[in-house]
Amino acid sequence: MNTKKKILDAALDLFSEKGYANVFVAEIAEAVGIKAPSLYKHYKSKRDIFNAIIEEMKKNYNRQAATLSIDGNNAMSDAEVFSAASEDGLVKMGFSLFSFFLHDGYTQKFRKMLTIEQFHTPELAELFTKQYIDDSLKYQSGIFSLLCERGILKGNNPQIMALQFHSPIYMLLTMCDREPEREKELTALLEQHIRQFVRLYSKGDHL
Amino acid sequence: MNTKKKILDAALDLFSEKGYANVFVAEIAEAVGIKAPSLYKHYKSKRDIFNAIIEEMKKNYNRQAATLSIDGNNAMSDAEVFSAASEDGLVKMGFSLFSFFLHDGYTQKFRKMLTIEQFHTPELAELFTKQYIDDSLKYQSGIFSLLCERGILKGNNPQIMALQFHSPIYMLLTMCDREPEREKELTALLEQHIRQFVRLYSKGDHL
DNA sequence: AAATAAAGCTAATCACAATTAGCCAAAGGA
């Protein structure tokens, strides 16, 4: 039931592995358990399926962003500040971010699909940068800004702190996307990065 | 003259913008100034052109890597150590790396092409990670290792230092690939990142 | 229960794009 949704899932699955142009509508149909022409009862073209995926993922993202205020437009609760205040707290935060992005099926597939299709239109390029970089940086800037204000970390440029915190995580993530068998090794690096980061920005610490 | 080479150039140009599957052989031919069937006097198929690009770029890369010992297997000269020792030295090094990768035509096009095609085969995924991440990290680890040994920087984990130095640079690079109009803004961030990085790893510095 | 809509199927169609056939002109070595 709900074939329309199943089509999107199957298509995302295939697009994320092979790219839009290398997927046949017949493949999508087969994955759903119907024949190719039947797809056209639900979507008017292959492109239309692709666009629907984008719209759906945008919607999800914006919903998430609104509740988590991940788009950087909102303050943190005291509980959140507290949990990010310690080295272990930041490790936990980094890991959960990393793990979610890496293992959540939709998130990973959508990221891979956008990676492949990002140069196809400027809109996709912007979406990519917004979702995976700019918004994350804004959100984390907010956190670091608070941590500095409260004297928990030193530093006067939260934006750069966010860049330095986030980009290694993101890089390790994309490496796992390409070579999943390296996950263990790369997770170890992730932890070392975060611990080092905290020590660097801790007051009076000498590494 | 040397149509064979011109074909590779034109193909790389197109593949890097639209991806392999979205480029017609007729387009490549037109860019070269010949008709599609004439291409087959030089390469036996479209795929063959793609493979030739990969081989050519691999060769170039290995040549470069050998002379620069960028693959991390070689020591630095004293002059290089010296030039990397100061804040301005590292800024310069980061900028020249960034600028080369961003503006060198072949380098940028090849990176974009690999980005699009990376999930097509495991070989391409490995090539991507090797060229743009692992080798850079090894190389920079070597540098930071030296700088630490000589007491110029503090820190005991050159690999993580390299990760923290390199990944923001790489992230800003990919952002410029997607949205070239942001180059100025992103270059400013690059400089701030490097200066901050040096201060963090400087002995007895208080940000 | 009749009527209509929704969703599936098989069998075309249609378009397009890679590749091959076969011809011709220029280049260059014997």
Place this chain on the structure above:
DNA sequence: TCCTTTGGCTAATTGTGATTAGCTTTATTT
């Protein structure tokens, strides 16, 4: 100069893969 190779062209060929036509069945509405 003749012969062969090289690289180009036009005109097929071929395969394929998205989409449409038109029919059937199932579900929904009245």
